[in-house]
Amino acid sequence: MGPQHPSTHGVLRMILELDGETVVKASCDIGYLHTGIEKEFEQKNWQQAVTLTDRIDYLCPLTNNLCYALAVEKLLGLEIPPAAQWMRVLLNELTRINSHLVWLGTHSLDLGAMSVFLYCFREREDILRIFEMFSGQRMMTSYFRIGGLALEPPRGWQAPVAKFVAGFPSRVDEYEDLLTKNPVWVRRTKGVGYAPLKDLLDQGVTGPMIRAAGLPWDIRKSEPYSSYEKFDFEVPTRTESDVYARYQVRVEEMRQSARIVKQALEGMPAGAWKADAPHVVLPDREKMKTQMEALIYHFKIVTEGFRVPVGEVYQVVESPRGEMGYYVVSDGTSKPYRVFIHGPSFGNLQGLPEMVEGRLVSDAIAALGSTDFVLGDVDR
Amino acid sequence: MLADELRAWDASAVLSSSAGWGELDLEIAAEKIAAVCRRLKEEHRFARLSAVTAVDRYPQEPRFEIVYLLHSIERNERVRLKCRPSGEAPEIDSVCGVWRAANWYEREVFDLFGVRFRNHPDLRRILMPEDWSGHPLRKDYPATAAKYNYSDETQ
Numbered sequence: 001m002g003p004q005h006p007s008t009h010g011v012l013r014m015i016l017e018l019d020g021e022t023v024v025k026a027s028c029d030i031g032y033l034h035t036g037i038e039k040e041f042e043q044k045n046w047q048q049a050v051t052l053t054d055r056i057d058y059l060c061p062l063t064n065n066l067c068y069a070l071a072v073e074k075l076l077g078l079e080i081p082p083a084a085q086w087m088r089v090l091l092n093e094l095t096r097i098n099s100h101l102v103w104l105g106t107h108s109l110d111l112g113a114m115s116v117f118l119y120c121f122r123e124r125e126d127i128l129r130i131f132e133m134f135s136g137q138r139m140m141t142s143y144f145r146i147g148g149l150a151l152e153p154p155r156g157w158q159a160p161v162a163k164f165v166a167g168f169p170s171r172v173d174e175y176e177d178l179l180t181k182n183p184v185w186v187r188r189t190k191g192v193g194y195a196p197l198k199d200l201l202d203q204g205v206t207g208p209m210i211r212a213a214g215l216p217w218d219i220r221k222s223e224p225y226s227s228y229e230k231f232d233f234e235v236p237t238r239t240e241s242d243v244y245a246r247y248q249v250r251v252e253e254m255r256q257s258a259r260i261v262k263q264a265l266e267g268m269p270a271g272a273w274k275a276d277a278p279h280v281v282l283p284d285r286e287k288m289k290t291q292m293e294a295l296i297y298h299f300k301i302v303t304e305g306f307r308v309p310v311g312e313v314y315q316v317v318e319s320p321r322g323e324m325g326y327y328v329v330s331d332g333t334s335k336p337y338r339v340f341i342h343g344p345s346f347g348n349l350q351g352l353p354e355m356v357e358g359r360l361v362s363d364a365i366a367a368l369g370s371t372d373f374v375l376g377d378v379d380r
Numbered sequence: 381m382l383a384d385e386l387r388a389w390d391a392s393a394v395l396s397s398s399a400g401w402g403e404l405d406l407e408i409a410a411e412k413i414a415a416v417c418r419r420l421k422e423e424h425r426f427a428r429l430s431a432v433t434a435v436d437r438y439p440q441e442p443r444f445e446i447v448y449l450l451h452s453i454e455r456n457e458r459v460r461l462k463c464r465p466s467g468e469a470p471e472i473d474s475v476c477g478v479w480r481a482a483n484w485y486e487r488e489v490f491d492l493f494g495v496r497f498r499n500h501p502d503l504r505r506i507l508m509p510e511d512w513s514g515h516p517l518r519k520d521y522p523a524t525a526a527k528y529n530y531s532d533e534t535q
Contacts, residue, residue, distance in 0.1 A: 031507040038492075039516060043523050074401050201428055201453075204481030215453070222456050313401050314430075314449055314460060327449065329435055340433040342449070347431075350484050379507060 003032045007110045007365050010375030012349075014356075014364070021360045026353040033379035041339040045305030046072055047146055049336060054140040056341055057377040059102050062088075062095040062131075063319045065144035068339075070225055071315035071328040072146045075308050076280060083271040084148040085227040090161070090264035091134065091143065092226075093257040097168070098127045099320035100254045104175060107247075107369035111188050116178055123171055126164050133157060147281035148274035161265055168258045172251060179247070189243035193355040193367030197241065203354075204347030207322025209371065212249045213241035219318035231260050243370040250372070253320075280306045305334035314342075321345055321372055343377025382406075382424065382459060389419060403460060410446075410463040414473040417448065417461070421478050426450040426459065429475070432485035434493045438519040442466040444495050448475070465495065474500040492517035 003011040011032035017025040037056060041049050053068045054061035066088055073080060080088075105120035128138040133154050135143040143150050179185045195205075197213035210217055218235040220228045236252035238245035274281045282301055283294035300306075308330040316325040322344030331337040348371050355371075356364040383397035383406055393416050395407040408416050420426040430449035437443050448461040465472040474497035475482045486497040487506040494515035497503055505512060514521055 031505075031509070034507040036516060039521075039523055202480050204429065204431075204479070204485075217453050222453075311400055312405075313403060314458065316430075316458075323430065325430060325449070327431075327433060327447065338435045340431070340447075342431045346484060347481060350481060 001364075003029075007368065009106060009368070009373065012368075012373070012375055012378075014352075014368075016356075016361065016364065018361065021362075023356050023359055023361060023364055026356045026364065028349050028352060030349070030375070030378050033375040035380070037380045038339055038341065041336045043335070045334045046308055046336060047301075047305065049339070050145055051140070051142045054142055055376060056380055057319060057321070057324065057343060057345070057374050058139065059099040059374050059376075060095045060320050061140055062091050062143060063317060063324060065142060066092055066226065067315055067317045067319075067324050067326045068328070069144045069146050070317070071313050071326045072308060073275075074313045074315060075311050075328065075330055076146070076277070076306075078147055078275045078277050078280065080148055080226070080275050081272045082227065082269040084273045084275075086264050086268050087149060087153060087273065088144055088226045089228060089231065090261055090268070091131075093260045093264070094127050094130060094161075094164075096257045096320045097254050097261075098124055100250050100257075101127075103250060103320070103369075103372045104247075107372075108179060108185075110365050110369050111185070113179060113182075113185065116175055119171070119174060119178075123164075123168065126160070130157075130160050130164065133160065147277055148272070152273055158265060161261065165258055165262045165265065169255060172254055172258075176251060180251075186244065188362070188366055189247060189370075190240075191242050191244075192359065192363045193243045193246075193370050194241055195351060195355045199354060200241070200351050203351040205322070205351040206344050206347055207319070207372075208246055208249045208253065209241075209322070209348060209351070211235065211237045212245040214239040219316050219323060223316060225315075225317060231263050233257075233260050243366045246370040246372075307332060307334050308336075316342075319344055321374065321377070322348060324377070341377065341380055343374075343380065345371075345373035345375070345378045348373050349378055382457075385424070386416065386419070389423075390415070403458065405460045405462065408461050408463050410465040410472055413446075413448070413461070413463050414475055414478065417450075417475045417478045420450060420459070420461075424452070425454045426452045426457075428453060429479035429481045429485075430458070432475070432482055432489060434489045434495060434517075436493060436517065436519045442470065444470055444493055446472055446489065446495060469494075469496065471496040471498055473498050474503075476500055491515070494518065 002008040002013040013029040015027050016023050053064040056064050101120040101124045105117040108116040131141050132138050135141040216235045216237045233256045236249050278297045287294040288298045310332040312329040314327045325342035327340040329338040355367045386394050393412040397406045428451040430451050433447050435445045442464040446463045450459045491505040
């Protein structure tokens with residue numbers, strides 16, 4: 001099944017041994033999207049490498065940017081000003097909503113609910129326009145850089161974000177009206193793709209699948225980063241650990257993310273959007289044009305790149321799919337020595353064969369969708 | 381302290397420990413890795429293996445540093461284990477018997493670095509095609525393919 005198949009959400013190849021319609025054995029064959037990103041990291045300098053991070057988990061590019069930037073900022077010992085941190089949280093949560101909308105749209109499309117797909121993408125358009133307003137890019141924003149944000153937040157950014165946040169909860173109600181009590185949806189998802197919590201944890205699964213199995217583990221709460229501890233939100237859980245439970249968890253997460261965006265919007269602190277670190281962060285262009293030291297710093301940063309002290313960190317964030325981690329190793333030069341990306345989907349896919357074996361092929365499609373993997377962070 | 385508890389259990393297993401940037405980093409003797417992992421899982425409740433990966437420290441010898449990223453949700457702690465298996469064709473015990481999550485991660489290290497994992501249930505390439513030769517993430521493996529010389533074009 002695959003790699004070219006509309007329901008494999010990317011180029012996943014599943015090898016299914018069938019007995020009629022029942023899957024006897026399943027295994028995943030990955031690597032079709034492997035582009036050697038980890039090797040590429042070693043060729044670029046630290047700030048250039050941010051553009052590589054967007055493309056790893058391409059449905060939540062800002063989350064990747066955030067994880068990498070936090071890891072390198074830890075090594076550098078940079079203090080990120082509150083305004084930048086809150087903006088990071090705001091955009092990161094919009095990214096989470098964005099990713100869950102794509103998941104909901106494609107997952108329901110696989111199971112036959114085609115209109116949900118169009119409604120989800122209608123909301124997604126609003127979010128992509130907001131991203132374009134901030135960074136000039138709809139998807140591969142690279143908006144979070146080492147030291148803060150890439151550009152100053154645009155004038156008037158509050159209006160479209162406020163409009164989105166005001167209207168979004170009623171949209172989620174619309175999706176729920178279409179699916180949650182829909183007999184066809186319930187029949188196709190309840191009891192399907194079950195796996196016990198212990199097995200999921202043992203196989204390296206993370207994220208909403210763990211929360212749908214009963215464990216309220218969310219890295220934003222347990223290992224908070226970028227001021228998440230200042231926000232008030234809940235971590236939804238269910239206990240049934242089937243496709244329907246995962247659907248409920250993710251829909252509730254969308255609502256909670258909208259709640260966080262609202263808090264970030266209303267409480268956004270004023271102040272600098274880049275760290276005060278002239279040897280790392282580019283100076284303002286006006287300063288660069290008039291002050292000698294600023295010009296020299298600009299020249300050195302752009303031509304040589306800044307150096308990061310020797311050391312290594314493993315920074316984790318809660319991506320829409322689970323634990324996203326960047327293990328960054330520095331040898332003191334201006335290029336990363338090694339960057340290992342712990343993509344949540346790599347672990348999540350390991351848990352898939354057990355969910356699928358012994359069930360029908362169409363249940364396999366439902367289980368696949370509920371895993372919400374993105375081949376970008378499986379294969380890199 | 382976790383490092384002290386491990387040393388009390390087996391002094392020769394832990395070669396060194398450090399804790400920069402709030403992260404505990406233990407260097408473990410390569411032959412003892414499976415035992416240490418089992419101990420950490422069973423006694424110290426590190427129920428999760430986040431990942432197994434490697435760093436190529438070429439031209440240092442031993443060149444490969446195998447890195448194990450462990451996580452305990454109960455203790456809300458993470459620990460990083462490192463091993464340096466020696467030799468021309470380094471081998472190390474698989475920890476698939478401790479956490480099933482190790483399966484694909486060890487295959488990835490084998491595929492991209494060439495380190496073999498003893499007793500792995502299914503050690504074969506995972507990202508590169510099956511018939512690929514070479515291990516791309518090694519430092520002596522080129523980062524770009526053969527250069528194309530435009531003057532070779534005939535117009």
